[in-house]
Amino acid sequence: MTRAAPERHDDILAAAGRRFAQSGYRGTSLQDIAADVGCSKAAVLYHFADKKAILAELVARPIDQLRELDERIAATSSPAEAQRVAAEGYVDLAVQFRRETAFLRGEFPGLFQQPPFSHLQHIPDRLVRAFAGHSDRPAARVSALVILAGIAETCGEFIDLPEAELRPALLALVRRALEPVN
Amino acid sequence: MTRAAPERHDDILAAAGRRFAQSGYRGTSLQDIAADVGCSKAAVLYHFADKKAILAELVARPIDQLRELDERIAATSSPAEAQRVAAEGYVDLAVQFRRETAFLRGEFPGLFQQPPFSHLQHIPDRLVRAFAGHSDRPAARVSALVILAGIAETCGEFIDLPEAELRPALLALVRRALEPVN
DNA sequence: AGCATGCCTGACCGATCGGTCAGATGCCGA
């Protein structure tokens, strides 16, 4: 029954990703993950320090790229350019990390307000402001949040749709929805 | 400490609504609700049969109106009319039930697949199809789902924004985003 | 005064949660 460590590690990560996407972090038990992998709950906790560590590793890469996008947005020189960079960057990110993004967004309010995720809380702010065209008008902020939340929550439902179809569809929608706000 | 039953009932409902919106159904315990109301956990279960009954009563009115909107969409005679009815009806519904809609959408996949909510599962289908302009193209379906999911999840963040500002902002966004799809 | 009823409490229940631990098993180099 023994299995090489790296494979087991990745198996657990993959199983947790599927479960989290379907039932949320709180709605998934270590027992569920272990059952999917085909090992005991204790084996899961041999490869990961605790349940939060699984989540942390699962969202590490999308979070890193979100932070990188944040810096690219900060480096722009006009609201229009910021919006373009934000739109294309976020769509790419959401498509690339379809499964993670969906539950990452869903768990954000409740889970990412406490350690060890607290420092990530401010990152989406610049994204929202860029989408809103640096406008403080409620209408612009509503539009930005609807699009952002919609992309995040929707992408998980299109796991099987090839990127070649999903990405342009999202980009076209974002451009149509946001351009008149400028 | 004794309080007239109808007021307690409504107090519990209101407290549960706030908690569910913030932490989700699974993330809220009966103890949390009882603490907010200022009574014991047993008192909560005196007014409601079980935890699910609180959720059921909380979403009964928005669900009823969602079903009613579903019928109004079915009664239309063209895709364009269906989309107009769906857009205005859903925006009204989302704005009116800002708090409920946010977590109702969030809990849908996991919770509303099992009794006593199973029969509600198919209702959003016609809404999505109407938004997509009765098109089967992935791009149209992506647009429809992004807008629907975005509205539902975003509305909860604008509890304090008056309807007079939120409603037209959402309607304008929906019109801009969906009209070119036809 | 006595009694019934409505509202509520603290104590308790079994189930499940995340997490720990001692020990079993298998593999690999010396």
Added chain:
DNA sequence: TCGGCATCTGACCGATCGGTCAGGCATGCT
């Protein structure tokens, strides 16, 4: 062949969950 290390298991822990129950305490009717 043997010892050591990595991997894994079953049993167990305390905490918390949703839910139950017997009884207390008002209030109001007879």
